[in-house]
Amino acid sequence: MAAPLHIVVLAAGQGSRMKSALPKVLHSLAGQPLLHHVLDAGRSLRPDGLHVVIGHGAEQVREKTPGSDIQWVIQKEQLGTGHAVAQALPGIPETARVLVLYGDVPLTSADTLSRLAGVISRESLGLLTVNLLDPAGYGRIIRDRHGAVTGIVEQKDATPDQLVITEVNTGLLGAPAERLKEWLPALSSNNAQGEYYLTDIIALARSEGLGVEVSQPDDPEEVQGVNNRVQLSGLERWFQRRQAEALMMGGASLADPARVDVRGRVETGQDVEIDVNVVMEGEVVIGDRVHIGPNVVLRNCRISADARIEANSVIEGARVDHGAAIGPFARLRPDALIGPEARVGNFVEIKKSSIGRGSKVNHLSYVGDTTMGTGVNVGAGTITCNYDGTSKHHTTVRDGAFIGSNTSLVAPVTLGERSLVGAGSTITRDVGDRELAVARGRQRNIADWVPAEDGLDSEEGDS
Numbered sequence: 347m348a349a350p351l352h353i354v355v356l357a358a359g360q361g362s363r364m365k366s367a368l369p370k371v372l373h374s375l376a377g378q379p380l381l382h383h384v385l386d387a388g389r390s391l392r393p394d395g396l397h398v399v400i401g402h403g404a405e406q407v408r409e410k411t412p413g414s415d416i417q418w419v420i421q422k423e424q425l426g427t428g429h430a431v432a433q434a435l436p437g438i439p440e441t442a443r444v445l446v447l448y449g450d451v452p453l454t455s456a457d458t459l460s461r462l463a464g465v466i467s468r469e470s471l472g473l474l475t476v477n478l479l480d481p482a483g484y485g486r487i488i489r490d491r492h493g494a495v496t497g498i499v500e501q502k503d504a505t506p507d508q509l510v511i512t513e514v515n516t517g518l519l520g521a522p523a524e525r526l527k528e529w530l531p532a533l534s535s536n537n538a539q540g541e542y543y544l545t546d547i548i549a550l551a552r553s554e555g556l557g558v559e560v561s562q563p564d565d566p567e568e569v570q571g572v573n574n575r576v577q578l579s580g581l582e583r584w585f586q587r588r589q590a591e592a593l594m595m596g597g598a599s600l601a602d603p604a605r606v607d608v609r610g611r612v613e614t615g616q617d618v619e620i621d622v623n624v625v626m627e628g629e630v631v632i633g634d635r636v637h638i639g640p641n642v643v644l645r646n647c648r649i650s651a652d653a654r655i656e657a658n659s660v661i662e663g664a665r666v667d668h669g670a671a672i673g674p675f676a677r678l679r680p681d682a683l684i685g686p687e688a689r690v691g692n693f694v695e696i697k698k699s700s701i702g703r704g705s706k707v708n709h710l711s712y713v714g715d716t717t718m719g720t721g722v723n724v725g726a727g728t729i730t731c732n733y734d735g736t737s738k739h740h741t742t743v744r745d746g747a748f749i750g751s752n753t754s755l756v757a758p759v760t761l762g763e764r765s766l767v768g769a770g771s772t773i774t775r776d777v778g779d780r781e782l783a784v785a786r787g788r789q790r791n792i793a794d795w796v797p798a799e800d801g802l803d804s805e806e807g808d809s
């Protein structure tokens with residue numbers, strides 16, 4: 347049986363170059379804090395322990411990071427990466443393999459991590475390196491004549507000869523716990539930054555005859571760290587490009603792969619069309635042949651086959667059944683269920699309501715807390731008055747009802763099957779099946795209200 351795997355995530359640094367009150371690891375990438383990405387990748391290895399070292403903004407980081415599997419470790423003073431890992435060691439068994447990740451390196455793939463974890467043993471360390479055209483700022487990998495890694499030198503401690511080395515330390519490495527327990531307390535801070543460098547364990551390992559197994563990521567972008575907002579936006583674009591490619595490979599056409607953002611998990615069927623500036627958040631499921639127009643926001647929703655979502659619509663926590671048409675400029679709020687072939691048009695808001703098959707709410711309406719049957723026609727400007735200032739009340743509209751324009755439905759109220767409501771009504775009592783309800787001031791026409799203008803009427807028609 348392989349030795350247990352414990353992951354240590356370093357997240358105690360301040361991230362001062364972000365110029366932010368928010369701890370760096372809580373800044374978002376694709377709608378999620380950096381640290382969540384790291385933890386997700388770490389969890390894919392099914393570790394036996396997950397330790398997160400926090401310091402700057404510790405309380406905030408803890409509060410914003412769910413996970414009963416996390417062991418929080420406080421590093422009171424940030425004395426260096428070696429010191430940080432040392433703080434986690436008391437919670438890690440001697441027999442474990444330890445994999446160190448950084449809270450500000452968010453996009454390392456599960457494959458890359460698994461390769462790195464795979465080489466850690468009692469006899470060898472695992473080190474993830476990458477070759478960069480511009481290695482500035484990183485620790486350089488020192489190799490001997492035979493190509494074996496002998497150490498890491500930080501930029502600030504490097505000689506001019508070492509500075510030209512382009513193979514750099516990603517920061518991610520793995521080592522047996524029993525050795526870390528010997529080495530880390532023995533580190534010295536006698537270097538340019540006065541810190542306890544984790545990287546010094548490489549030279550220690552070599553001097554004690556352990557091997558250093560180097561692996562590299564599939565893509566150098568994967569190990570890119572975030573130190574400032576420019577790097578954060580660069581990583582975001584790289585990540586979004588990959589998401590867009592995954593959508594296209596899965597059978598969706600994107601009008602412009604650079605203008606779609608995925609902040610969560612999206613599942614698409616075949617022949618889906620997605621226009622520009624579409625933002626998808628949370629869990630989004632899109633069926634075959636769905637058309638999504640420009641400037642649409644989809645958040646935690648399910649859109650079934652052949653539905654059309656037209657421009658500038660916002661859909662959150664809702665379900666749209668097959669063949670339905672939404673928008674342009676529609677807003678579906680949580681628990682809106684739009685039935686098959688139904689139509690929700692412009693400037694319509696629907697919340698916590700079901701709209702039956704083929705029903706139409708085409709213009710300028712608010713429908714809340716409503717159960718609507720099939721084949722209902724809702725006129726422009728219909729409002730369900732669902733809130734009396736204290737509680738919410740329900741409206742029921744049965745199959746085939748026809749509601750005239752500019753109607754207020756004061757809930758609780760029920761409109762019967764194939765009932766009719768005259769335009770401009772304020773409905774406060776139930777309407778029975780096939781009844782007509784008209785509830786508005788009766789029209790009076792008063793003759794000669796406007797005095798005749800002298801002579802004008804008589805001259806009419808004269809040349």
Ligand code: UD1
Binds near residue numbers: 356360424425484500
């Ligand atoms: C580190 C590596 C360097 C590597 C680079 C890759 C060391 C000595 N150097 O340098 O070889 O090329 O990462 O990005 O390890 N942290 C703590 N507590 C501390 C210090 C740091 O938790 O006391 C955390 C930070 O929050 C950050 C990570 O460790 O997530 C890396 O620290 P940072 O100071 O950014 O290291 P670098 O100087 O970039």
Ligand code: CA
Binds near residue numbers: 573
């Ligand atoms: Ca760094």
